[in-house]
Amino acid sequence: MGRIIAVANQKGGVGKTTTSINLAACLAEKGKKVLAVDMDPQGNLTSGLGVDKNALPYTIYEAMCGNCNIGECMIVHPLGDHKLNLSLIPAGRDLAGAEVDFIDVDKRQYILKELLSPIKDKYDFIIVDCPPALGMLTVNSMTAADTVLVPIQCEFFALDGLTQLIYTINLIKKKLNKALEIEGVVFTMFDARTNLSLEVVENVKNNLDQFIYKSIIPRNVRLAEAPSFGLPINLYDSRSSGAQGYRELAEEVINNKLYSGV
Ligand SMILES: Nc1ncnc2c1ncn2[C@@H]1O[C@H](COP(=O)(O)OP(=O)(O)OP(=O)(O)O)[C@@H](O)[C@H]1O
Ligand SMILES: [Mg+2]
Numbered sequence: 371m372g373r374i375i376a377v378a379n380q381k382g383g384v385g386k387t388t389t390s391i392n393l394a395a396c397l398a399e400k401g402k403k404v405l406a407v408d409m410d411p412q413g414n415l416t417s418g419l420g421v422d423k424n425a426l427p428y429t430i431y432e433a434m435c436g437n438c439n440i441g442e443c444m445i446v447h448p449l450g451d452h453k454l455n456l457s458l459i460p461a462g463r464d465l466a467g468a469e470v471d472f473i474d475v476d477k478r479q480y481i482l483k484e485l486l487s488p489i490k491d492k493y494d495f496i497i498v499d500c501p502p503a504l505g506m507l508t509v510n511s512m513t514a515a516d517t518v519l520v521p522i523q524c525e526f527f528a529l530d531g532l533t534q535l536i537y538t539i540n541l542i543k544k545k546l547n548k549a550l551e552i553e554g555v556v557f558t559m560f561d562a563r564t565n566l567s568l569e570v571v572e573n574v575k576n577n578l579d580q581f582i583y584k585s586i587i588p589r590n591v592r593l594a595e596a597p598s599f600g601l602p603i604n605l606y607d608s609r610s611s612g613a614q615g616y617r618e619l620a621e622e623v624i625n626n627k628l629y630s631g632v
Pocket of ligand 2: 386387388410414499500501
């Protein structure tokens with residue numbers, strides 16, 4: 371049975387897209403069948419997987435509008451690596467219009483869910499990269515998802531906004547998606563040379579009553595470089611600390627006890 375994981379945090383620049391790209395690619399490297407879905411009008415997931423977001427006939431927005439079906443906007447094996455079973459549903463700037471375009475649409479929170487439901491079981495994992503806001507696109511992602519994975523940047527204001535994020539997740543669970551669970555929290559951009567990173571990890575562990583992944587993603591310049599080559603970290607620099615971090619996270623996600631009963 372496929373699992374849909376929404377990677378969400380309304381804070382900008384905390385590592386949502388980096389986590390989406392590299393978790394998806396590392397799950398695929400472990401032999402899983404993976405679909406990555408870009409729900410951010412910035413289209414960073416799309417370009418990070420080597421696809422020109424300005425040259426797409428169809429995107430997730432077109433599918434949400436009913437102008438194409440989900441198969442028509444999907445890019446199968448964008449990395450051209452057929453050993454890595456990773457496909458992409460891309461996004462472009464037009465997705466920014468969705469907040470307004472669907473305002474009067476009945477059941478607008480369920481648009482993504484309805485698009486993904488028929489194909490969900492063709493994949494082991496569907497990873498959805500959310501934009502840095504708690505608007506319609508994130509609500510759609512969480513309504514479609516089984517779980518939410520929350521990246522937390524190791525910086526001073528790490529806990530800020532988490533209360534609101536968890537409140538929103540609980541609201542969606544109550545009103546739109548009863549089965550929704552928090553997959554867990556993952557620390558990103560950890561810098562072992564600073565006390566601050568260590569303090570943030572301790573502080574979050576002491577104050578947040580959520581599952582926290584043991585894998586901690588280090589701050590690694592190779593992770594920041596990889597998207598400009600359109601490659602995930604395991605293909606860009608397989609031996610980097612960033613690749614190691616995301617491989618460990620993928621292993622933990624596969625073994626998350628949330629799914630042990632499934
Ligand atoms: N572990 C890391 N080490 C070094 N740089 C990183 C790491 N994770 C992310 N970055 C860099 O930090 C920036 C923000 O990361 P990313 O785009 O993944 O965040 P985001 O949460 O998706 O941002 P947004 O909210 O704008 O969508 C990017 O330039 C990315 O390359
Ligand atoms: Mg992003």
